[in-house]
Amino acid sequence: MLPTLNSPTKKPYHSLLVGASMGLMALTFSQTAAAITTKSVTYTVDDKAYEGYYAKADKANAPFILLIHDWDGLTDYERKRADMLAAEGYNVLAADMFGQGIRPTVIPPINKNTHK
Helix, strand or coil: CCCCCCCCCHHHHHHHHHHHHHHHHHHHHHCCCCCEEEEEEEEEECCEEEEEEEEEECCCCCCEEEEECCCCCCCHHHHHHHHHHHHCCCEEEEECCCCCCCCCCCHHHHHHHHCC
């Protein structure tokens, strides 16, 4: 005999189906990337130009994070991290500590720039 809609055996499956559907919807919405705006920004300190990266969250009054690069300067890694933080609702400036256009790729220039 097949169960009917009024059958008590249908209720557990119905609840399970509804619960699983709601969980899947919540997971889908939480995985949706937030809209962000990014741009390179040039600024001057002591008459020297620097080029940072700004990632802005699509959120009014978003908290601000100043992101400082590691020994090899401002790279795609810092830009990616800034984008990730902006997607979470933060405004992020990935600062340039070496100067505009200075992007060392080998050890000797890196040492030179980090000991200033």
